[in-house]
Amino acid sequence: MPEFLHLTPPKEALQKLLTNLEVRNPRSEILETRHALGRVTGEDIITSHPLPEFPRSTVDGYAVNAQDTFGCSESLPGYLTLVGEVIMGKKPSILLTPGSCTLIHTGGMLPDGANAVIMLEDTQTVQSRKERNSYSQEVEIRHAVTEGENVLQVGEDVEKGEIVIRAGTRVRPVEIGGCMALGIVNMRVAIKPIIGIISTGDEIIHPEKKPRIGQVRDINSYSLAALIDSAGGNPIIYGVVSDNLEQLKSAAKKAISECDAIVITAGSSASSRDTTAEAIAHLGEPGVLVHGINIRPGKPTILSVCTGKAVIGLPGNPVSALVIASLFVVPLIEYLLGLRLTHPHSTVLAKLNINVSSQAGREDWIAVKILPISRNHQDSSRNQAEEEINWIAEPIFSKSNLIFSLVKSDGLICIPLERTGISAGEIVEVSII
């Protein structure tokens, strides 16, 4: 019975789960870079050449030798002879001699002899000077440039041999772009861990079926599969198993042999919760590590490792199952992927609009709706950090964590273990769901 569970604090519980998994490099596969969005890199990406590979102009203007512009100003401009144009995509054939310049476009390669670019807006072209029988064009220089000005030097973006993307990085559009710049059109990424999902409960039926009175449709298999998918895992739904030890044992045995980890959502009755723990005990050592967590919703959660694979027993309540999965299954997947988290999961800061109470020694997760603050521009009493708070968090209370209470919500807030509640007006961090 849950009352007799030994409750573990949430952080410690996750720690116990992850430290009992074998430390290993995630398995990886080669993928076309353009299809790698959202995947996690399986090795460091090292440049084989510098970027840029040749000195490039950062502006539209004239490639010059900086010395030729010294002392030039609007009141006292200098003049350089225009000796051609740098053609995009080609190595300039011109060797720039003192007193001359070439037209250059953004991204164009500097000709030999040039070491700076003067912006178009700091110049003016003048058709002048007769030389032998043709007129040569002159450029009026109204501004001095220093050596290297408006030029990207070779290797200024990245040097040869530099680690530009570390193993364990989630691939964003910008990593795809960076790899393309280097000609890395295939990349090694972690294989998505396969997470098996078993739902248990004599009252649970397949969602396509029409429930008889007393029956309810399977929610958890599908909401958990979607969550696992969005975290970078590969979910396999094993369907609904009845509250029967032998059936659950054989379903779990099959699933664990085919998957990297499995998730069992418990039936609702107290006895079926014990069934889950007992079935897990048969899957291998060390077995159940945590049974009961100081958290609401989700107290009867089971965390275990069986012969190197994680087995997580989630509560049957669909809201509890989703909340606990986001706190334990998502980090598990990230661990299996080898993800190095370099920045925070993004959240929204909001002002809580009513008092919310909790029990000290238990972590509470409360569903909230986020609403814009209607701002009184006269209010100068708020400090600068508060200025940035543009949202109100409005808790959605419901009797028993109903699925549509979560559908109506934008995110979850956490009341930490040591607190007995949060007062109206306090700033809370909303984890977007």
Added chain:
Amino acid sequence: MPEFLHLTPPKEALQKLLTNLEVRNPRSEILETRHALGRVTGEDIITSHPLPEFPRSTVDGYAVNAQDTFGCSESLPGYLTLVGEVIMGKKPSILLTPGSCTLIHTGGMLPDGANAVIMLEDTQTVQSRKERNSYSQEVEIRHAVTEGENVLQVGEDVEKGEIVIRAGTRVRPVEIGGCMALGIVNMRVAIKPIIGIISTGDEIIHPEKKPRIGQVRDINSYSLAALIDSAGGNPIIYGVVSDNLEQLKSAAKKAISECDAIVITAGSSASSRDTTAEAIAHLGEPGVLVHGINIRPGKPTILSVCTGKAVIGLPGNPVSALVIASLFVVPLIEYLLGLRLTHPHSTVLAKLNINVSSQAGREDWIAVKILPISRNHQDSSRNQAEEEINWIAEPIFSKSNLIFSLVKSDGLICIPLERTGISAGEIVEVSII
């Protein structure tokens, strides 16, 4: 030349683009609900029956008639005769008569005659009372319950005929779960808008090719495709077109006939930027709406609508292209999908660690890295909103918006039009990239 552009403020520019598109319902398709993660609903989802469909217990305990427990307390318990157990998934056959109770599990259906559930921990079973020739079991009731206590009434989650998910909602795991609860295993979602991508530039080559000196690989086609994909669009890469009006016109004509919108990343030279605008002018009315935006990076951006379809001209610089695409192409895709934004895009609040200057009248977007604040627990001078700021934003400056400067960054901060900079220590909102 960009100096002669008429610059439009960013918000006004986006508004101009969207209001010139024909207002219409997004095209939609039917999809299996379990594959709808991240898609946008194409119609309101309305319940055909209430949830729950029968009164359910929210706890493990005994189903009772509340009246039978009135006055019960630990010091003066009452006693009820146990007349059976509610079997999960079945309609109970028992009719509860005064003075009796049934064992019930969480989620079990209340038998007729019961109107409340007393929690297991508020009871104790006692084997007692000899009745005729068999012993009947008694339950000691140590707590009074009121009518409806620990019971989910019919329709308490959702009523029949209620709109539970509005058209234009991005489908999260919880929406998938909610639909399954209702037996909605197929749903109508907006068809992903097809966004064509054309890269231009004589110096740009396919990333698989080895650049000759003066050439660079195509970054934008792939980083933009990934961004479009993550925003819910369907990108088509049309490849690289040289800086030639006729070729660009014919490529753009083909793309716009096959896509819902197109994006052209301009060549780097000033003349090729004009080429893009000229090619767009040939695609249809009303044509170019905005050419030049008060923003950095991305000033020479072109926004246009040609015969009902958006055509966006992005700068060729890969960082500018990504920033501008996230500010204009992503909202365009969301508009085409019919997405109703109900909550903010999630961001991270952080404390800026150095002064950053900007130009008044221009919106600046600066790449930043996010680092955890090492907290001095003695510091009680900080106010409560500041307590919640756990991150430092460290700007990544580089000469010319190099692609790997963005790879090294976690997000972007915005210096609004009207400000000339942000001081060290100010709280900034970081948009995670």
